[in-house]
Amino acid sequence: EIVLTQSPGTLSLSPGERATLSCRASQSVSSSYLAWYQQKPGQAPRLLIYAASSRATGIPDRFSGSGSGTDFTLTISRLEPEDFAVYYCQQYGSSPYTFGQGTKLEMK
């Protein structure tokens, strides 16, 4: 089973700043099948990025993903107030599919 470790656990930033979230895998993620999700309180998760760097439908271009192998990054270029939430990475390259433990992005 591939273990995903996200860092930092909590990130405190202000609107307008740049956010960089990390996701490290215990072994290489097949074909960069790595996704990122945003979850707000009381809501289901929302897909942001798939295949490591492709934005899902309707996702603003301030969200970008990069990486391959075992190291992946989600970048939010200029934080908007609605971006403060919990973010999860998921690998879907090999079964069982697994999630990271999440990064909470909070307003400073």
Add this chain to the structure above:
Amino acid sequence: EVQLVQSGAEVKKPGESLKISCKASGYSFTNYWIGWVRQVPGKGLECMGIIYPGDSDTRYSPSFQGQVTISVDKSISTAYLQWSSLKASDTAMYYCARQGSGMDVWGQGTTVTVSS
């Protein structure tokens, strides 16, 4: 519109059985994997397992193997998650999601509360 609609909240006692559902619409149900995801209150997301409705190929995460059963009824485009004997530790929100390039469509979630 592509959507997954889950069954309503459940309150059960330890030892009881339960089957919750996830009805798909707006796309070809048999062509996409469906995953079930658990979220314990205040905690992160855990993938429980996935099923391919086309042939019912099912893969469980080790933590959930033998604890739950995932199934589908293709005739009504519905996936299921069931327990034969609930425990208090099964109290959580359960989501179904379509697994294509990432989990791109999610159900609204079903809250399961297990308490004596």
